[in-house]
Amino acid sequence: MRFDLLTLFPGLFDGYLQQSLLKKAIDAGLIEIHRWDFRDWATDRHKSVDDTPYGGGPGMLIRCEPVFSCVEHVQQQGKALGRLIMLTPAGQKLDQPLVEELSAEERLLLLCGRYEGFDERISQGLEPLEVSVGDFICNGGEVPAMLLIDAVIRLVPEVLGDETSHKYDSFSQSRMLEYPQYTRPREFRGMEVPEVLLSGNHPEIARWREEQSRKRTAERRRDLLDEFPGQ
Secondary structure (H helix, E strand, O other): OEEEEEEOOHHHHOOHHHOHHHHHHHHOOOOEEEEEEHHHHOOOOOOOOEEOOOOOOOOOEEOHHHHHHHHHHHHOOOOOOOEEEEEEEEEEEOOHHHHHHHHOOOEEEEEEOOOOOEOHHHHHHHOOEEEEOOOOOOOOOHHHHHHHHHHHHOOOOOOOOOOOHHHHOOOOOOOOOOOOOOOOOOEEOOEEOOHHHHOOOHHHHHHHHHHHHHHHHHHHOHHHHHHOOOO
């Protein structure tokens, strides 16, 4: 799967691309990531990509010309044009169903904004899927892009060592929160592992986990049970 990161700060991804599961997936050829700087498509000698908003107001907006030129160039660099995504607080909420949808794509192009955001005509003309990672504001789209990549690559075949691992994550399959999990030691500072997990009785363990998942969801995210009343 290929990701193209379109940004004013490609260097922000330096450390992220060299760590953990993502680096292993890149080294194995399962994930391909390319970075592009909007400034490379600026036309003036100062490489400016932003300007003040019409009508007044604080901050600066990213201009149309460099973004359109960048996107149109990048789309021609792969076997497929790819699906264009704009990271923006005004977008569709990033949840597990959307992550699953995006993981089926061959290629994703991620538009990372800065300052006060993009000129509205970028959204109108390029028609990206607008995605929000939560009801809060970041300094730019780079960290949300990392979050999206982290979520999507878990569903790409062979990226996880255990191909069944993601099926038990919170929000997957049942759309409920994941059950509590424990490892050694059996007792730590007076806190003990539930006996059922030591029993070797796998049907009982499965029932306990389902009960705990439902209980945790009811306590912490009741809205999920309301959204999926059959759970």
